[in-house]
Amino acid sequence: MKIERVKNTKEKGLIEFLVYKEGKTFVGVCLTFDIIEEGNNPEKLMKSIQEAAQGHLKVVRAENMSNDLLNRYAPKEYWDVYYRAIEEIKSKKPIKSPYSFLIFPYASRTV
Numbered sequence: 001m002k003i004e005r006v007k008n009t010k011e012k013g014l015i016e017f018l019v020y021k022e023g024k025t026f027v028g029v030c031l032t033f034d035i036i037e038e039g040n041n042p043e044k045l046m047k048s049i050q051e052a053a054q055g056h057l058k059v060v061r062a063e064n065m066s067n068d069l070l071n072r073y074a075p076k077e078y079w080d081v082y083y084r085a086i087e088e089i090k091s092k093k094p095i096k097s098p099y100s101f102l103i104f105p106y107a108s109r110t111v
Helices: 041-060 076-090
Strands: 012-022 025-030 035-039 099-109
Touching: 012 041, 012 076, 025 041, 025 076, 035 041
Parallel strands: none
Antiparallel strands: 012 025, 012 099, 025 035
């Protein structure tokens, strides 16, 4: 599966995050940078995965590394969860969603 997104650069971009429950634990994914963590607390996990992504962005900028490192997408299985969750939310089913999302736009002055 080829992920179709606007290409991120060191100057600007969009980072997508997903936290969801899998069995007895939670999985946190930075879909944009292929960073994956597990934990028991979804709020702490979302914060941790955001910090990891921001650290990644800072290093890529500070070391003037390739923009390709800002477009290194997570495996298809995580995007499938993401798209399935979006569809469930769009369908407005009367259930409590087990998903947390964050879309974080950044620019040169962000982070």
